[in-house]
Structures are given as C-alpha cells and as structure tokens.
Amino acid sequence: MSLSLSGLHLSRGRKAILTDLSTAAFEPGQFIVLAGPNGAGKSSLLRAIAQTLPYEGQITLAGQNLKAMKRRERAARIGYMPQHLESHSDLTVLDSLRVAMNAGGASTLSHGAQITCAEELLARVGCVHLATRALSGLSGGQRQSVGLAQALARDPELLLLDEPTAALDLSMQFRILAEMKALSREGRIVIAVLHDLTQAARWADRLVVLSQGAVTADGAPSEILTPELLGEVYHVNARVERDSRGETLICVDGPAT
Numbered sequence: 499m500s501l502s503l504s505g506l507h508l509s510r511g512r513k514a515i516l517t518d519l520s521t522a523a524f525e526p527g528q529f530i531v532l533a534g535p536n537g538a539g540k541s542s543l544l545r546a547i548a549q550t551l552p553y554e555g556q557i558t559l560a561g562q563n564l565k566a567m568k569r570r571e572r573a574a575r576i577g578y579m580p581q582h583l584e585s586h587s588d589l590t591v592l593d594s595l596r597v598a599m600n601a602g603g604a605s606t607l608s609h610g611a612q613i614t615c616a617e618e619l620l621a622r623v624g625c626v627h628l629a630t631r632a633l634s635g636l637s638g639g640q641r642q643s644v645g646l647a648q649a650l651a652r653d654p655e656l657l658l659l660d661e662p663t664a665a666l667d668l669s670m671q672f673r674i675l676a677e678m679k680a681l682s683r684e685g686r687i688v689i690a691v692l693h694d695l696t697q698a699a700r701w702a703d704r705l706v707v708l709s710q711g712a713v714t715a716d717g718a719p720s721e722i723l724t725p726e727l728l729g730e731v732y733h734v735n736a737r738v739e740r741d742s743r744g745e746t747l748i749c750v751d752g753p754a755t
C-alpha cells in the first residue's frame with residue numbers, strides 16, 4: 499500500500515512550483531515530515547497528493563493512479579488537513595465530524611455509531627470537551643486539533659497534514675505529534691508539514707526537505723540534518739547538537755555569512 503510520486507510538475511498561474519519531483523516510495527507505518535523554506539511548495543505538494551490541485555506526473559497509492567480513483571474511494575482512503583481550516587461554520591464539532599464521515603458518499607455507520615465514532619476521534623485528539631461547541635467559536639489551536647479529528651473521520655490509510663501543530667501549545671504539540679506517530683504505527687502513511695526541525699528529528703522516521711519545488715534531502719532526520727544542509731536550504735548559520743538525552747537539537751545562530 500505504498501505511495502509513489504513520480505515526475506511531478508505543478509504550476510500556479512505562470513509560476514512553476516514543482517519541477518520533475520520524484521521520491522522513493524512512502525510506506526505504511528512511516529511518519530514522514532515534509533520541511534523546507536516558506537514558498538518551497540510543501541502545501542502545493544500535499545494538495546497535489548490530495549487531488550485538490552492539478553499536476554502532471556504520476557501519484558499512485560497501492561499501485562492505483564490517484565487521478566483515476568473515484569472521489570468516494572479517495573475520500574475514504576486519504577485524510578487531508580489543509581493549512582487554513584474553515585472556521586466560520588455554525589456546525590457543532592460533533593456534527594462537523596459526522597459531515598466529514600459522510601464526505602464523498604454516505605457512511606455505512608448508523609447515526610448512533612457515527613456519534614460514538616466521533617466521540618472516539620475527539621478523545622484521540624484530546625478534545626472531547628469541545629463536542630457541542632460551534633466550530634466558529636473555537637480558538638486556533640482547538641480548531642487545529644478538531645481538524646485532525648476531521649481528517650481521521652473515515653479512518654484513512656494515508657494522512658496528509660499541513661502544519662498540524664502550528665497553532666498548538668507545548669502540551670498539545672506533544673500530544674498531537676505522539677498521536678501522529680501512533681497513527682503511523684497502526685499501519686498508515688502519515689505525512690506532515692512541520693517547520694520545527696528539532697521536533698521533526700525527534701518524531702519523524704523520514705524527513706523530506708523541499709527547496710524551490712525540488713527534493714534537496716530525503717532520509718532519516720539524524721542522517722540528513724547537517725549545518726551544511728541548513729545553510730544551503732535556509733541560508734542560516736546553524737548547529738546540529740545533541741541534548742543531554744542524545745536527541746537532536748537545531749540551533750540557529752544567524753543568517754549565513
């Protein structure tokens with residue numbers, strides 16, 4: 499059930515965003531972090547995989563071309579959480595999860611089973627207390643946690659999460675990163691965009707660094723994160739240190755000189 503990207507080209511307006519992008523296959527059980535500078539094309543790549551932006555080239559899931567997959571099947575197999583979440587809705591959190599469960603075609607679960615499932619999803623992301631609140635009344639971090647639950651609503655085998663921890667406090671960041679890791683260990687492919695490379699090093703099995711629409715580095719974070727790579731990609735003077743527990747720590751000292 500691997501995900502393969504091959505020869506991807508994507509433009510927005512007249513601007514080429516991704517150029518001939520290919521990667522080694524992404525495998526079930528892997529937690530992959532996609533990183534890179536602002537504007538590198540990370541969100542565009544996730545959107546191409548989620549089939550919400552047109553592209554040339556091939557994206558296959560378990561050997562099946564995603565462009566040819568029926569919308570209903572895609573909705574069941576791929577969970578996508580965009581960077582900017584819709585938050586003007588008067589739907590309650592619980593109802594928004596029921597809507598997500600029925601996206602792309604009616605769920606086979608009864609009404610009662612859908613409510614139970616929605617409550618379980620909220621428990622996974624630490625948000626049971628928000629069940630009856632309106633989406634429009636949530637804080638940014640609460641909305642983001644509920645967004646993850648929405649992406650999980652159809653129990654997808656591929657999860658695409660665009661900056662899922664950007665609005666979260668320290669405790670919720672930990673909880674959601676641990677949850678993403680657990681979701682991958684249950685046999686899913688989890689791909690998340692993160693800017694925090696210290697967190698990426700701690701949690702990800704694989705780090706893909708995108709720069710100007712191309713893959714600059716791809717591998718185990720501890721192997722690819724070097725001062726040279728950070729200098730080349732982010733134009734900074736950076737140190738890659740180990741903390742007292744041996745975990746990787748990225749320290750930025752200033753712009754590259």
Ligand SMILES: Nc1ncnc2c1ncn2[C@@H]1O[C@H](COP(=O)(O)OP(=O)(O)OP(=O)(O)O)[C@@H](O)[C@H]1O
Pocket residue numbers: 510511513515534535536537538539540541542543
């Ligand atoms: N709606 C749009 N129309 C035209 N160009 C766009 C649009 N959205 C993004 N772009 C351009 O596409 C390029 C890639 O954007 P994208 O959002 O994929 O980058 P990113 O790596 O996710 O950035 P960030 O880290 O800032 O979220 C950027 O140059 C951006 O200006």
